[in-house]
Amino acid sequence: MEATVRDLDGSDADTVELPAVFETTYRPDLIARAVRVAQANRKQDYGADEFAGMRTPAESFGSGRGMAHVPRQEGRGRRVPQTVKGRKAHPPKAEKDQSESINTKAKKLAVRSAIAATTDAELVAERGHEFDEDVETPVVVSDDFEDLQKTKEVVEFLEAAGLADDIQRADEGKSIRSGRGKTRGRKYKQPKSILFVTSSESGPSRGARNLAGADVTTAAEVNAENLAPGAQPGRLTVWTESALEEVADR
Missing domain, CATH: 3.40.1370.10 (Ribosomal protein L4/L1)
Structure with missing residues (x-):
């Protein structure tokens, strides 16, 4: 040529x-794989604060009040994932290995x-x-x-x-x-x-x-x-x- x-x-x-x-x-599959690996290996580690959503004195009232066993502070739900200002159920972990190999x-x-x-x-x-x-x-x-x-x-x-x-x-x-x-x-x-x-x-x-x-x-x-x-x-x-x-x- x-x-x-x-x-x-x-x-x-x-x-x-x-x-x-x-x-x-021409191998577009291998090219895509090589590019994906290069992009993955450039990623920086990131994760949530270990105590995010946990800095609260909220406590559950327990049984006998006809209300959910959700930790509460000043009458509002706290700490658990389904509440405002609650923690995440499965937050990103900084120790996760995001690299790939080829x-x-x-x-x-x-x-x-x-x-x-x-x-x-x-x-x-x-x-x-x-x-x-x-x-x-x-x-x-x-x-x-x-x-x-x-x-x-x-x-x-x-x-x-x-x-x-x-x-x-x-x-x-x-x-x-x-x-x-x-x-x-x-x-x-x-x-x-x-x-x-x-x-x-x-x-x-x-x-x-x-x-x-x-x-x-x-x-x-x-x-x-x-x-x-x-x-x-x-x-x-x-x-x-x-x-x-x-x-x-x-």
Whole structure:
């Protein structure tokens, strides 16, 4: 399988033979499993206060009064789960192990399958990514991209390559989160846009990291969650030539 290498001006510079990893069998089940494990292992331990709902002098009146044996304080039920300000019946426990595991071979196959999914233009479009009709996937750019330090320069390349619409989609899709998360430091949610994969020698792209919805990583560190956010494979991905050589060993 071959891919077209683009210059920074968007023109076709060369063709390159894609590594065998890009021909891996599509396994959405393994990809979803790997993403779920990664998400589970990021969870922080949390639990209820051991004495929550128990700090009350409430006592039951006992039998003989024709009323329920509910502990009461000033005539109001307390302590038990079915009362206002009562404890929870089965609160979350901080000692609970929330981590999950996945076999090493399955994890590697999931990453390889997610890498291969970036070559399928239909899958990429199904994820909601927007790009010009003449764009070939995967998108490969010359190593000159790794020298870009300014976001403006990266935007100019994306416009020339027909990929800028996806950044705009993510920027316009930013919205206020529903629920309590608004008050817990995650007020906004934003769609994922382009993933930029560069070589380990140059490190993650500095010029692309501030683009709306974009992620930057290296070929040695790219994982299933980078390639399939929300366990949906087929992310629009820009690879540099050096990154292609490195990812062959994944």
